[in-house]
Amino acid sequence: MIRIADSALVLLIGASGSGKSTFASRHFAAETVISSDQLRGALAGDEADQQATDAAFVRLHQWLDARLAAGALAVVDATNVEWMRRTELVRRARQHGRSATAIAFDLPLELCLARNAARSRSVRAAVVRRQHDELRRGLDRLDLEGFTAVYVLRSDGEIEGAIVQIEKGPVARAL
Ligand SMILES: Nc1ncnc2c1ncn2[C@@H]1O[C@H](COP(=O)(O)OP(=O)(O)O)[C@@H](O)[C@H]1O
Numbered sequence: 697m698i699r700i701a702d703s704a705l706v707l708l709i710g711a712s713g714s715g716k717s718t719f720a721s722r723h724f725a726a727e728t729v730i731s732s733d734q735l736r737g738a739l740a741g742d743e744a745d746q747q748a749t750d751a752a753f754v755r756l757h758q759w760l761d762a763r764l765a766a767g768a769l770a771v772v773d774a775t776n777v778e779w780m781r782r783t784e785l786v787r788r789a790r791q792h793g794r795s796a797t798a799i800a801f802d803l804p805l806e807l808c809l810a811r812n813a814a815r816s817r818s819v820r821a822a823v824v825r826r827q828h829d830e831l832r833r834g835l836d837r838l839d840l841e842g843f844t845a846v847y848v849l850r851s852d853g854e855i856e857g858a859i860v861q862i863e864k865g866p867v868a869r870a871l
């Protein structure tokens with residue numbers, strides 16, 4: 697059971713094609729989700745345009761700050777495989793006195809590559825490989841990054857079976 701405070705920051709973490717956006721749409725109301733791909737799409741007309749990344753993250757941070765300030769649940773749907781990016785987001789949660797929950801999608805590289813390739817707007821395979829590498833290297837340190845709780849989903853079955861409970865109140869703890 698993934699328990700999340702209704703004022704929390706939630707980071708979805710995983711390579712392209714690992715199922716973050718699918719998970720987000722299944723478990724979280726659309727208005728709670730801040731998607732780097734959507735912001736890229738809005739800015740550049742192309743969700744896969746990496747040139748638009750910097751501008752997209754400026755917007756992502758602004759939108760996140762607004763939600764955290766309002767005490768509203770904020771789910772960041774971005775790869776979040778770089779620890780520096782995660783740390784920046786967790787810092788913002790802390791500034792607003794919110795808890796931060798990590799949900800990592802540790803799926804096999806081949807699965808991420810296949811699902812990424814099957815999309816109409818896919819990123820290069822080399823990019824997916826790098827993201828997957830970085831995710832794997834970062835998994836062990838997630839516990840040290842200031843998250844209130846860290847959940848790692850390691851298969852389609854675990855993703856399928858995940859139950860997300862959003863609770864009133866400031867703190868969610870791992871069960
Ligand atoms: N459990 C699953 N079984 C089959 N296909 C899936 C599953 N989860 C996601 N997909 C598909 O894989 C692709 C990537 O999923 P998505 O959620 O967009 O990943 P991400 O947001 O991490 O890049 C999408 O086309 C999605 O429909």
Ligand SMILES: [Mg+2]
Pocket residue numbers: 716717718733773
């Ligand atoms: Mg996505």
